[in-house]
């Protein structure tokens with residue numbers, strides 16, 4: 475079946491009170507339209523047509539991709555008009571599926587069954603039974619329960635308003651009928667808009683079958699018109715993520731205090747404490763423990779490692795059985811080999827830290843290779859930057875860097891070498907040697923302290 479998908483995203487979203495077009499407001503760190511695109515892609519369409527209008531340039535710039543055909547709708551004359559703008563770009567489709575750029579929680583399964591039920595010959599509607607359907611178009615059925623039409627709230631009679639089956643707006647149009655229906659719409663209604671929903675009565679009048687399906691939950695089809703609704707969607711998304719992680723074998727100290735903004739892959743018997751944020755692509759292997767208030771972005775944490783409270787990891791690979799934090803900051807390009815230990819107030823960047831090496835306190839290690847079993851004393855700084863260029867520091871296996879050493883790169887500390895505390899090391903240190911690079915202590919006997927003059 476040749477499937478084309480049209481996503482409506484031209485509206486302004488006035489109630490967001492924002493310079494950002496509504497569909498770019500994020501849920502779980504991703505624009506709402508990005509979620510709709512992901513769902514659309516999962517169905518393997520021939521093309522995705524996104525109808526844009528308000529903030530069109532920003533929307534396109536933010537989400538442009540090869541499989542998207544951007545369609546401009548200069549004036550928002552209604553949902554039917556919006557879909558019609560995409561029609562000239564759609565040839566011989568079996569089905570045209572209409573989605574909304576501000577409905578991010580729709581599940582692929584729900585959409586797939588709508589699409590499959592409708593096929594190429596029927597009109598497919600996704601409807602939802604609601605406690606409070608106000609604002610929604612109502613599904614009008616005859617005495618036998620057959621769908622007759624959709625009537626918009628503003629056009630509905632008192633009796634029609636009592637109907638609790640609402641139109642989600644998501645719809646599958648048979649490709650061979652779409653053009654004829656959409657071109658035949660009128661805007662003779664309460665809002666003077668070309669309603670997409672009017673195709674239902676047209677289908678019925680032409681004896682085209684109407685297939686109705688429903689989502690598993692109302693949240694799936696909920697859109698965000700304001701920031702309150704956006705927050706509801708965000709929490710709903712997060713609760714889905716937490717449930718999934720628990721199902722896969724992760725213990726969460728509090729499922730309501732974990733935020734996932736990306737794709738997280740987990741092993742089993744992982745413990746995640748409260749207020750953790752996982753962003754981008756994160757992989758967490760078996761038996762990892764993550765302490766409270768950690769932020770982990772685009773990183774891998776291998777089996778058995780412990781990330782203690784308030785640590786911030788980005789673009790980092792933590793090997794097996796490592797110990798990180800509390801208060802560690804691992805920046806992009808950090809790679810910890812098995813059993814390495816990074817303690818409090820340590821910042822690393824582009825640092826390869828060897829097996830079992832330790833950087834326990836108050837250090838900056840950047841553009842560096844730290845050998846297996848090396849010990850980096852408290853307050854050690856790799857001086858990697860001269861204000862213009864960056865240079866590399868190499869620290870050999872089993873080296874011992876005394877506290878408060880400044881290692882001025884480019885510099886190499888040989889295997890098993892030692893630097894004396896407080897050294898400013900500007901030259902390479904041979905293996906096994908001791909480098910002392912600090913002024914010698916002088917003691918002045920019987921020193922008289924100054925006395926207060928007046």
Ligand code: UD1
Pocket residue numbers: 482483484485486525547549550551552553554555556574575576609610611612624626640641642643668669670671697
């Ligand atoms: C629409 C449906 C209604 C349904 C509701 C679900 C119609 C006529 N009504 O009503 O039955 O219950 O959605 O939320 O379809 N848009 C465009 N261009 C336009 C008009 C709209 O891109 O010219 C986009 C908007 O940005 C929005 C979506 O289409 O994302 C829905 O438009 P909106 O005007 O909010 O439709 P509703 O009145 O909510």
Ligand code: CA
Pocket residue numbers: 697
């Ligand atoms: Ca709406």
